[in-house]
Amino acid sequence: MGATGTFDAGGVDLASIPVSCLSPCHGFNGVVTQYQTSAHYIAYVQNLGTAQATEWTATGEACGNCHAIDALAGRVAGTVGTTNGGVVTNLASGELQFRDPTTGALSTSTYLGSALTAEVYCTTCHAVTDANDPHKTGIPWTPGSFPLQVAASGSAINIEKSATSAAVTGTQATGPDGGDFGAGSTCMWCHRSRVDVTNYLTDTGNVITSVYWGPHEGPQADLFTGTGGYQYAGKTYGEATHEQKLSCIDCHMVSVADNSGVPDHSFAPRISACVSCHAGATSFDINGFESQVKSALTQIETYLNTAGVLTRAVAAPYTPLTTAQLGDGLWATDQPVPKATLGGQLMTRDQAGALYNYILVARGGAYGVHNPKYVAELLSDSYTALTGLPLAAFPSRP
Ligand code: HEC
Ligand code: HEC
Ligand code: HEC
Ligand code: HEC
Numbered sequence: 576m577g578a579t580g581t582f583d584a585g586g587v588d589l590a591s592i593p594v595s596c597l598s599p600c601h602g603f604n605g606v607v608t609q610y611q612t613s614a615h616y617i618a619y620v621q622n623l624g625t626a627q628a629t630e631w632t633a634t635g636e637a638c639g640n641c642h643a644i645d646a647l648a649g650r651v652a653g654t655v656g657t658t659n660g661g662v663v664t665n666l667a668s669g670e671l672q673f674r675d676p677t678t679g680a681l682s683t684s685t686y687l688g689s690a691l692t693a694e695v696y697c698t699t700c701h702a703v704t705d706a707n708d709p710h711k712t713g714i715p716w717t718p719g720s721f722p723l724q725v726a727a728s729g730s731a732i733n734i735e736k737s738a739t740s741a742a743v744t745g746t747q748a749t750g751p752d753g754g755d756f757g758a759g760s761t762c763m764w765c766h767r768s769r770v771d772v773t774n775y776l777t778d779t780g781n782v783i784t785s786v787y788w789g790p791h792e793g794p795q796a797d798l799f800t801g802t803g804g805y806q807y808a809g810k811t812y813g814e815a816t817h818e819q820k821l822s823c824i825d826c827h828m829v830s831v832a833d834n835s836g837v838p839d840h841s842f843a844p845r846i847s848a849c850v851s852c853h854a855g856a857t858s859f860d861i862n863g864f865e866s867q868v869k870s871a872l873t874q875i876e877t878y879l880n881t882a883g884v885l886t887r888a889v890a891a892p893y894t895p896l897t898t899a900q901l902g903d904g905l906w907a908t909d910q911p912v913p914k915a916t917l918g919g920q921l922m923t924r925d926q927a928g929a930l931y932n933y934i935l936v937a938r939g940g941a942y943g944v945h946n947p948k949y950v951a952e953l954l955s956d957s958y959t960a961l962t963g964l965p966l967a968a969f970p971s972r973p
């Protein structure tokens with residue numbers, strides 16, 4: 576290869592190494608094996624051939640924009656479906672909601688691809704082309720040769736929640752050290768609420784339309800950035816160090832030395848990502864904070880359940896949780912009861928916002944780890960809005 580070859584730090588010509596398929600991808604516990612232990616792969620296998628897989632890739636439905644194998648490619652290219660010529664203002668920053676110009680309705684853009692596979696796969700996140708696919712070029716991997724669909728630097732991220740109900744524009748979030756979120760932007764295109772809560776709620780008479788009312792599964796970006804929750808008037812919401820210094824991949828994709836330094840593709844958070852700041856940490860329940868959040872979730876869950884607002888049934892009759900289910904750890908599976916009221920009245924904005932925040936934290940808060948301060952503030956304000964009382968776990972507002 577001469578002077579144009581690619582050499583590692585020791586001067587070895589990487590193109591001459593015969594085992595180039597092994598690292599980082601096909602070695603023992605390489606990228607491919609790590610990926611096969613992730614929920615991204617396991618859900619695909621579980622759903623193979625099911626009605627769920629068909630629904631998740633249906634053209635003209637919202638689901639494929641995150642669940643189809645080419646989910647990001649279409650969005651990055653600016654190809655999503657809208658009604659009546661509606662425009663998603665910040666599609667290039669990950670946003671999906673828009674206002675229909677004819678009906679005025681808050682709407683979600685749809686998937687226009689034709690994939691039949693419902694999987695978050697290598698090519699979903701990585702922009703693989705004939706020119707950089709090692710299977711086609713025969714050229715071994717070199718650091719940086721396998722780029723992401725969403726640019727890892729310079730990409731802005733918009734969380735769906737708009738600042739005012741005047742327009743559906745979302746809120747631009749600020750990444751570590753005031754910059755972008757780096758490779759974590761990729762995660763934030765999918766792990767979001769899908770709901771512009773400012774435009775979703777009304778001042779009075781909030782109707783719970785179905786068990787799917789509220790933020791979608793996996794709204795981690797909304798909480799991590801400290802921008803996506805329903806925030807109460809007159810309160811200020813703080814920023815956490817995690818949000819100022821870290822992004823998703825810092826905790827979920829630690830670099831693996833055995834793997835040429837390519838990050839862990841199991842996407843599982845690791846304690847090794849915490850100890851540089853939390854010296855000696857042995858679990859994610861640092862200073863008992865996760866335990867406090869779990870206890871707060873149970874207290875709000877119990878209140879809402881007694882009021883007839885929560886269920887785990889997917890069809891009528893929407894029976895409340897049993898005593899054994901309260902606080903059983905499965906907060907993320909709680910769903911709102913269609914047409915639920917509080918004290919016989921449709922919910923006010925602040926009450927529906929509390930229900931929204933409960934679901935948001937249960938589904939995306941990682942028991943507070945994603946943004947300790949913001950999560951504790953949202954839960955405290957929500958419980959107080961419902962009951963007028965402070966939470967036992969956070970007697971004074973954090
Ligand atoms: C903005 C991206 C996005 C869109 C659009 C989206 N989802 Fe999801 N969905 C996710 C993410 C992310 C998760 C994983 C959450 C987690 O496990 O923490 C998820 C999880 C789910 C789950 C839970 C089961 C599982 O495998 O974890 C179901 C069911 C689901 N989605 C159905 C749908 C349906 C139906 C649609 C279309 C109406 C849809 N989703 C649209 C991002 C999206
Ligand atoms: C959910 C998204 C996602 C999926 C799925 C995924 N990756 Fe990655 N991959 C990433 C991110 C994020 C990085 C880190 C990039 C960075 O740090 O700049 C990365 C890094 C890499 C790198 C190093 C990048 C470089 O240019 O040097 C390789 C190689 C890689 N992935 C291969 C794969 C393979 C092979 C698969 C499928 C088995 C896969 N990835 C699946 C998100 C993903
Ligand atoms: C194309 C959309 C998409 C992207 C991009 C994406 N995810 Fe996911 N993620 C999902 C979906 C959907 C699920 C649910 C399992 C499934 O259906 O694949 C999920 C599941 C997960 C889970 C398991 C959650 C649980 O409840 O067990 C973790 C952890 C996760 N993702 C982390 C990440 C990280 C970290 C990134 C960025 C490197 C990322 N994801 C990028 C869509 C995405
Ligand atoms: C860049 C340094 C840094 C890293 C890395 C980090 N944290 Fe933190 N974390 C902090 C700081 C500083 C606080 C104190 C509150 C604040 O400033 O937001 C904190 C607060 C917390 C809290 C709330 C309880 C408390 O002591 O305030 C939890 C829980 C937590 N972190 C968990 C984790 C976990 C789990 C990881 C690894 C997966 C992690 N952190 C990684 C800096 C970090």
Ligand code: HEC
Binds near residue numbers: 795844860
């Ligand atoms: C400070 C480290 C840290 C950062 C940054 C971080 N996570 Fe997490 N995340 C965790 C930990 C720790 C857990 C598991 C908590 C537990 O199970 O005790 C977790 C859990 C999750 C889960 C499982 C479901 C849930 O929410 O409880 C998903 C999905 C996820 N994170 C995605 C993301 C995404 C997307 C980002 C970026 C927007 C992100 N994480 C940023 C540490 C982090």
